[in-house]
Each structure stands twice: as C-alpha cells, then as structure tokens.
Amino acid sequence: MSVSKRQPTHDSGYKLLFAHAAMVRDLLRGFVPGDWVQMLDLTTLERCSGSYVTDDLRDRADDLVWRLRWGDDWLYVYILLEFQSTIDPWMAVRIQTYLGLLYQDLIRAEQLSAAGRLPPVLPIVLYNGAQVWNAAETLEHLIEPAPPVLAAYRPRQGYLLLDERRLAKAKRQPTRNLSAALFRLEASRGSGEAMAIVRALIDWLQDPAQTSLRRAFAVWFGRVFLPKRLPGIHFPPLTDLMEVYHMLAENLEAWTDQWEQQGLERGLEQGLEQGLERGLEQGREAARHILIRQVRRRFGPVIAEQSAPLLARIIDLQQLEELGDQLLLSSNGEEWLRHVREADA
Incomplete structure (x- = not known):
C-alpha cells in the first residue's frame, strides 16, 4: 500500500459534517446545557454565510454559522461553530472578532429584529485535542487588572467549550445522537469499537434524505479519521458507510x-x-x-x-x-x- 501524501485537516472534515442540519440539531439537543434549548425550533435551522469582509476590505472567515427561531418570536439565535484540534490561548479574542464581523454583516443586510436590535449569539468551540483545554473561556480573563472605574468597559465575551474526548467518556450519553457518535468515534480505542459505532450510524441514517450526511461520514472516515489512526496506509475513496463497515470488518485483526x-x-x-x-x-x-x-x-x-x-x-x-x-x-x-x-x- 502506498503512503498518503496529504490529508485533509480536522477542521475541513468537521466543516463537511456540520454543514448538515442533523449534526447541529443533535449537538444542540445533546450537549448545550439549559432548559432554554427546549424553546428552540430545531426544524428552522438554516445555514448562513460564514465569511465576512471588514470595512477596510480585508477578508475574514469563521467556520460555520447557523441560525434558528427561538420561541414564538421570529428572533434568531446565531450559532458560531469553531473547530479546534489544538489549544488556542486567544480563542476568546477570536470569538469576539468573529461576533463583531457577524454583527456588522447583519447591520449592512438590515437583518435585525422588529425592534431594530441584533440577535443573540451562541459561540461554540468544538475541541477534540488530547490535552485538557486550558485557555481562558472569557475575554476578561485575558486582560490585565484595571482601576474599578474601567470595569464597565471591560469586554466579557465568552464561548461554550465542548471538549469531545471528555464528553465521550461521560457516564450519561445522549441516545441516538449523531454528534455523540462522532465524539465516541474520535475517542475509540480500536477498530472493533469503531465498527460498532459505524453500524449504529448505518441504522440511523437509512432515510434517503440523509444520503448526503451518510456520504459525508464516509468521506471523513476515508480521508481524515482512518489516515490519522493508521498512518502510511493509502485508503481508496469511500462514499458509503457500508463500505467503511466492511473495510473495518475485513481488516479488524490486521489493524488492531x-x-x-x-x-x-x-x-x-x-x-x-x-x-x-x-x-x-x-x-x-x-x-x-x-x-x-x-x-x-x-x-x-x-x-x-x-x-x-x-x-x-x-x-x-x-x-x-x-x-x-x-x-x-x-x-x-x-x-x-x-x-x-x-x-x-
């Protein structure tokens, strides 16, 4: 077997998966804390542009932005998804920058509430690195102390950190949840364990409407997940989860x-x-x-x-x-x- 020359990154692989509303829906259902999530109308999830141009014409882009209705009002909650496989000590600064660009874009497009206000935003950082995340989760913790009179002007932007490996080890796991299955795959310790999760995904994604997501999982397996676990092996293009399952079954003993x-x-x-x-x-x-x-x-x-x-x-x-x-x-x-x-x- 030949050695792979270049593999897609964790970031691009996750963009492929979380470009599907079903993945975002299960992420919100299974891992965002608070009763307020029950008020979200998850059937209204819409993908938004995640690229912006600043006033001085410099391009900036985040990872993924989704919006959906909250409660009975046509109030949108924007969900910024940022994918990380390494720790960024300045993540809170990045999130504040992305949020400012998003708000500027909404103002230009006049996409405001009936009262002329901006929508609330839930910034989510999805982390799958091996080390425990130790970066500040709010911007104020990155700023030196100042006189009390300046406290009102201190930015406090934060984000919701979802640490996949720790979530995958939690005793209570959401059932029949696509995002939870992804986290368990990332934390899997052998091809037999991965096979069982793939089998569950095949069962869950039988609806023809899920064809694109089934293919996205298969592509992620062949181009990101398997090369990371088994470096040096060239994998044929995979476009179906059943192909992934059979490949794992046929090579279980050799790859373990x-x-x-x-x-x-x-x-x-x-x-x-x-x-x-x-x-x-x-x-x-x-x-x-x-x-x-x-x-x-x-x-x-x-x-x-x-x-x-x-x-x-x-x-x-x-x-x-x-x-x-x-x-x-x-x-x-x-x-x-x-x-x-x-x-x-």
Whole structure:
C-alpha cells in the first residue's frame, strides 16, 4: 500500500459534517446545557454565510454559522461553530472578532429584529485535542487588572467549550445522537469499537434524505479519521458507510495492533508535552498512567499492579516512551515485565 501524501485537516472534515442540519440539531439537543434549548425550533435551522469582509476590505472567515427561531418570536439565535484540534490561548479574542464581523454583516443586510436590535449569539468551540483545554473561556480573563472605574468597559465575551474526548467518556450519553457518535468515534480505542459505532450510524441514517450526511461520514472516515489512526496506509475513496463497515470488518485483526499503537504513542507524546510545559514529574506521571492503563487492558490487573512500582522508578521520559513500543511487541505479561525490569536496572 502506498503512503498518503496529504490529508485533509480536522477542521475541513468537521466543516463537511456540520454543514448538515442533523449534526447541529443533535449537538444542540445533546450537549448545550439549559432548559432554554427546549424553546428552540430545531426544524428552522438554516445555514448562513460564514465569511465576512471588514470595512477596510480585508477578508475574514469563521467556520460555520447557523441560525434558528427561538420561541414564538421570529428572533434568531446565531450559532458560531469553531473547530479546534489544538489549544488556542486567544480563542476568546477570536470569538469576539468573529461576533463583531457577524454583527456588522447583519447591520449592512438590515437583518435585525422588529425592534431594530441584533440577535443573540451562541459561540461554540468544538475541541477534540488530547490535552485538557486550558485557555481562558472569557475575554476578561485575558486582560490585565484595571482601576474599578474601567470595569464597565471591560469586554466579557465568552464561548461554550465542548471538549469531545471528555464528553465521550461521560457516564450519561445522549441516545441516538449523531454528534455523540462522532465524539465516541474520535475517542475509540480500536477498530472493533469503531465498527460498532459505524453500524449504529448505518441504522440511523437509512432515510434517503440523509444520503448526503451518510456520504459525508464516509468521506471523513476515508480521508481524515482512518489516515490519522493508521498512518502510511493509502485508503481508496469511500462514499458509503457500508463500505467503511466492511473495510473495518475485513481488516479488524490486521489493524488492531497498529490502531492501539497509534493511540498509545499519542498518549505518550501528550505525556512528553506535559513534561515540557508543566514540569517533568507531571509528564512522567501522565506517561506512566497511560502505560499502566494499556497494560491492564492487554494483560490484566495483576500484571498492571506489578508494573506500577517498576514504572514509578523510571524517570527518563524517553525510556517510558520506548516501553510503549515494547508493550505492544510483548506477547504476554511476563515478557512485558522483563522489559520493564531491564529498563529499571
């Protein structure tokens, strides 16, 4: 199989999926907190332009903008969707910029309420990175303290952060929810787990009206999701979810180890990054935690318990990362423990 030259980004893949009203509808139903969501008329979802031109003719674009009716009035709630796979410490500033451009565009187009006012906006940041999001979620936390007299002029723009990996691990999950299925796919730890989710998507998207979304999921699988999990493998163009399901089924055994290896490497890389950013000891702890969790999955709790004190004595992050390779190469628990004892010697 040939190596893929260039893969579409997380951002472009999500734009393809969330260009469908069904995905946005399930995102709102399943993950936006508050009873006010029940007052939204989700059947009125409309896609809006997400590109703007500033007064000095510079082009600016956000990701996706949708609108829908709220309650009995023709009041629109605009939903800004921003997709992130890395942490942006200035996200609140970006959101305020996008919101200002959106409002300028609505004023020019005279798309105001009957009272001549602007609509409320719900900015959503959809994040699927491995690290815990640590950026400020309101603009005021990015601004230095000022005299009390200036408090009234301090911008407070915020956004709703939806951290996919944490949401996918939550005990209570929305049922039959397309966005929840996407989050679980992103957090899946093996091709067997992904197969079960794809099977559910096939069942949910049988209506001919969902043909475009079925195709969008298949394209995302073939061009974004699978290449990220199985780098170096060239995948044929996929346009149907049943093709995805059969491909996973046919290659389940062959891909399982590589899939797990990629997940382990991503986790260990995260530990190394945390070591650089937050101190070496936190990085070591993150790497050890990931290794012990994988040992428990492969060889059971007894081997995991025996591994823990041995790994605790290893302080070289690079050595911990190399043990991740040995974990997947070991055919049994005793072989794995031998590698750990050699590293600890």
